[in-house]
Amino acid sequence: MIRSIHTIKTGASPFHRLKPHPFSLPHPFIQSHTSHLGPPLLNPKSLSRSRRYFRALQMSTHLSPSNSDSGVSSSSSSLPSMVHKPNIGFCQSCGGPTKHVIPEGEERMRAVCTVCEKVHYENPKMVVGCLVEHNSKVLLCKRKIQPSYGLWTLPAGFMEVGESAAEGAARETFEEACADVEVISPFAQLDIPLIGQSYIIFRAKLKNPHFAPGPESLECALFGFDEIPFDSLAFSSVLVTLQMYIEDVRAGKLRSHYCTITKKKFLEKQIR
Amino acid sequence: MIRSIHTIKTGASPFHRLKPHPFSLPHPFIQSHTSHLGPPLLNPKSLSRSRRYFRALQMSTHLSPSNSDSGVSSSSSSLPSMVHKPNIGFCQSCGGPTKHVIPEGEERMRAVCTVCEKVHYENPKMVVGCLVEHNSKVLLCKRKIQPSYGLWTLPAGFMEVGESAAEGAARETFEEACADVEVISPFAQLDIPLIGQSYIIFRAKLKNPHFAPGPESLECALFGFDEIPFDSLAFSSVLVTLQMYIEDVRAGKLRSHYCTITKKKFLEKQIR
Structure with a gap:
């Protein structure tokens, strides 16, 4: 069911891009490229533990029942296995x-x-949030808290015990943007193994045109695709989600995505 | 992007079914019904906190780009808000x-x-696993550990910090069934709010026809759809995943699914 492959990988040379993405302006945490090659590869037996945990992998699932070819891209790493x-x-x-x-x-x-x-x-934490669409614009919040104070994010936060991911995403959107949303469908899962987080982002729409900054936001605003502050985004997950969404909308084909973001730079800092 | 709605709900009367599912034999933890009605509803503002956390919600995303109608079913509950x-x-x-x-x-x-x-x-934990397909059969493992000793499960386990969900799913499949798999695509996310777990299940295939019980399994076997031991499954998540998969295969249309399993019975036990 997989047709396109996006490998997202950060590294020592933050501005080098294997293939520039039309919507990805320079961002300190991300390198990205898109390809349509390669057979599935996820073989825990044939890989050493050290390599297994730190490969870049993204699968992007098309919403097309006729789509039967598949592929997973991988890249090895010489990073040590027991960093965590x-x-x-x-x-x-x-x-x-x-x-x-x-x-x-x-x-x-x-x-x-x-x-x-x-x-x-210790297990990974789930971060749940909404990509809120309104009149061909998306809702972003400027963070009033650390980390990434003053930078723009999708409304999202840690999922709580006792709620579903969709309920958590709507709750976070209400808390951060006072926005009353209707969740439409899952849009993306983005795993970030090196910091033990998995983002689950849902497409959503405003039930009414009201929104306002909550206690953790300096401001909230709707952005057209050409207005998105790509140089002031809070997190790599936000950048990747917005890139995939814009690409899908421009292609006229909204898909659900699964991907992994590797953060070598973060890792290097950790093991120093 | 949502067309069908499945609300999965457990309750005091475990064998009552709102609408019997052709593949769901009696199971002590599950009631299920399928419908194709209802507008999206996930409005954190208009619901009290107590109701918001314990609603049954399942969205099933079709892999069809032409599919634009959507719906989310919900059911309220009078259960207390601060159970956890x-x-x-x-x-x-x-x-x-x-x-x-x-x-x-x-x-x-x-x-x-x-x-x-x-x-x-305290945050929900992610359980990652594989639905391994081989010659129109699926791979199941009989558990050698509690909970659910002696019952059948998909190979799955808690995701670790330092791995992606897909890597974790392949690792668990290797550990529990000594099976070397190729992950194909995400198949289902199943949230279980009341026990703070989210299952992420991937479709996968054997890279070679070898499998054998790992240290946590009594035996492993491939089952045709009519051979699956529905009365001896370990977890509600396994039952729901297998039901959705069989339904998809028989309909000739594999989709990715998102759903929530509510467990009132469990909750009632907790607050007693």
Whole structure:
């Protein structure tokens, strides 16, 4: 079901682009290219653990039932495998100090309580948000909080226990832009393995034309495609989502997307 | 982009079905019905917090670019809003005991450290897995671990920090079924708000015909659609995924799906 392949990859040379994207102005965190080549490749057995975790991979699923060819692009990396170290100093259950070890039968470093021996797992967090469409414009919020204070974002935030992704996306849109939205459909999933986040972005529309900055926004505004402040976007995920959306709209073919953003630069900073 | 609506809901009367599904044999955790009606409805402003978190919602996205009508079904619930209580007794940063309060500016109960005042957030976990297709059969694993020891599941498990959802799904398939797979495309996202989990299931195919039970499986096998042990499935998410897949294949139209599974019965147990 996959036809086009987008590999999104950041690196030491932030402004080098393998193939310039028409809508992607220079951004400090992103390199991108688009290709339509390559068979699926996701083979955990034949790859070493170190390479497996840090490959760039994006799959873009077309909303076309007649589409039967597929492909996943991959690129290897020589980055070390155990970059992520547990960030848990004390046990949540008994308060005892933890030690960082690889438990028997596992392959990853975990925080294990030295008192009650509980193993603490750290899992990726889901960030849910809306791409709100209104009169051929999209709704963006200027952030009033760190990180990326003063930069523009799609309304989005961490999903909570007790809500669905769609409910969380609508909640965040209401909290950040006071906008009462109707969720239309899933638009994109963007995994960012190196910071342990997965973005789930839904297409949505305003139920009424009202919106205003919430407590975490300096301002909110609707932008036509040519007005989007690409040089002042808060996150790589926002850039990629907007690029894919504009590309789809201009092609007259809205699709749902799955992709992975790798952030080597971030990683290099982490392991220094 | 949404055409069909599936509302999946569990309740006090586990075997009552609003509309029997041809592939859904009695299962202790699921009621399901399928409809093709209703405008989108996801309005966080007009719903009380209590109702907003516990509505049943499923959107099913067709892989058809010509498909422009949409709909989201919802059902209200009179369940209380603050069912989820933080499960964190001690601070991960300093080991101090926590208190459970609603911090200023927030609306949800959080575990806050009584010593360093750090607020601890609990977020949903992502479960990633593969629906492996081989000669018109699907690969299932009989669980060797709790929960659901001895019942059949799709190979799936918690996503790790440092991997994409697709990489995690392939890793889990290798760990549980020793199967070397090629991920094809995202097939379904299934949110289960009441237990704080989101399943991301990918379609995948075997790179070679070898598979065998891993350490967490009693056995692994390929099942034709009429052979699937619907009365011995481990989780509601597995049942729903298999139902949607079989329905798609029989209709000759593979789609990507987004849905929410609500588990009232589970909730009732929690608040008792």
